[in-house]
Amino acid sequence: TQLLEQSPQFLSIQEGENLTVYCNSSSVFSSLQWYRQEPGEGPVLLVTVVTGGEVKKLKRLTFQFGDARKDSSLHITAAQPGDTGLYLCAVGGGGFKTIFGAGTRLFVKA
Amino acid sequence: VTQNPRYLITVTGKKLTVTCSQNMNHEYMSWYRQDPGMGLKLIYYSVGAGITDKGEVPNGYNVSRSTTEDFPLRLELAAPSQTSVYFCASIQTGGAYNEQFFGPGTRLTVL
Numbered sequence: 001t002q003l004l005e006q007s008p009q010f011l012s013i014q015e016g017e018n019l020t021v022y023c024n025s026s027s028v029f030s031s032l033q034w035y036r037q038e039p040g041e042g043p044v045l046l047v048t049v050v051t052g053g054e055v056k057k058l059k060r061l062t063f064q065f066g067d068a069r070k071d072s073s074l075h076i077t078a079a080q081p082g083d084t085g086l087y088l089c090a091v092g093g094g095g096f097k098t099i100f101g102a103g104t105r106l107f108v109k110a
Numbered sequence: 111v112t113q114n115p116r117y118l119i120t121v122t123g124k125k126l127t128v129t130c131s132q133n134m135n136h137e138y139m140s141w142y143r144q145d146p147g148m149g150l151k152l153i154y155y156s157v158g159a160g161i162t163d164k165g166e167v168p169n170g171y172n173v174s175r176s177t178t179e180d181f182p183l184r185l186e187l188a189a190p191s192q193t194s195v196y197f198c199a200s201i202q203t204g205g206a207y208n209e210q211f212f213g214p215g216t217r218l219t220v221l
Contacts, residue, residue, distance in 0.1 A: 009147065031207055042111075042197050042212025043150070050207065088149060096138045096157065096201055096208060097165065102149040 003027065004089055004101035012107040016078050021104040023089030024071040030092065032072045034063055037086040037103070079108045113198050113213035120188050121221050128183045128216045130198030136211075138201040139181040140165070141173065143194040144215075150197065156181055188220045 005024045013019055023032065031050040035043035047056050049065035049072060056063045060083075062075040076083055086103045093099040111132045120126055132139065140155040152165030156175040170192060172184040185192060198213040 033207070040215070042199070042215055043210075044212070045209050048207040048209075092208075093152075096203065097140075097152060097155060098208075098210060099152075100142075100150040102147055 003099050004091065006087075006089060006101040006104050008104060009102070010105045010107075012109065013079055015080055015108055015110050018075070018077050019079055019106070020073055020075045021087055021106070022071065022073050023101055025091075026070065027091075028069050030069070032065060032069075033090045033098075034072070034074055035088040035090060035100075037088060039085070043086075043088055076106075079106075081108045081110050084108050111198055111200055111211050111213040113196075113216050115216060116214060117217050119219045119221065122187075122189060124185075124188045124220075126185050126188055126218075128196055128198075128218075130181045130183065130213060131179050132181075132200040132211070133179065134200060134202065134211065135178060136200035136202055137178065138203060138208075139175070140199050140201070140210075141171070141181070141183045142197045142199065143167065143192075144197060145194050153183070153196075188218075190220045192218065193220045194218060 007022050033048045034046045037043040047063045052067045052069045054065045060077045064073050088103045089101045090098050114129045137158045141153040142150040151167045154173040156162045196216045199210045202209045
């Protein structure tokens with residue numbers, strides 16, 4: 001059983017559509033991070049959320065941390081082909097260790 | 111963070127090393143493997159030169175940390191089950207949260 005469950009696993013949409021992906025757990029976390037991984041590259045940190053209910057925006061991306069700090073969502077408005085990639089959520093695993101979810105693979109068609 | 115090689119094909123039983131270097135003076139470094147649909151699994155990590163510890167999936171791997179900059183990953187007896195993409199990362203600490211910086215990955219195929 002994964003500590004972090006991400007859904008959907010795969011999403012293919014047309015350019016201009018909106019979408020939301022989710023990261024869920026039964027555990028409470030002090031913070032949660034979202035990474036994006038483009039094909040052939042390593043993950044890159046997008047955002048860190050630390051407060052229950054917190055909303056952070058990064059251009060067309062909106063991140064929300066659940067009130068109980070057990071889950072998070074990532075909403076993309078007017079998706080573009082450049083948004084294509086694997087979106088990973090991650091939490092601290094004790095010390096400096098990080099635990100990653102399996103990711104949502106997004107494909108945006110032009 | 112740099113890794114070499116980027117691509118590697120080998121056969122069962124061979125010994126190999128993947129190098130990792132960072133020039134950000136980060137104390138903490140780690141190695142992950144990424145299998146399709148499985149996210150990133152922690153293999154080994156290091157909190158500073160001379161200090162390493164096992165992660166979630168350490169069997170079949172070995173590491174060393176003789177300097178702050180370098181953290182090589184070794185496979186003593188490569189096996190087909192170790193076919194995967196490997197990522198090295200270093201962590202920037204000390205702020206409100208930690209940020210990991212990943213290398214570009216090494217795609218390993220063991221025949």
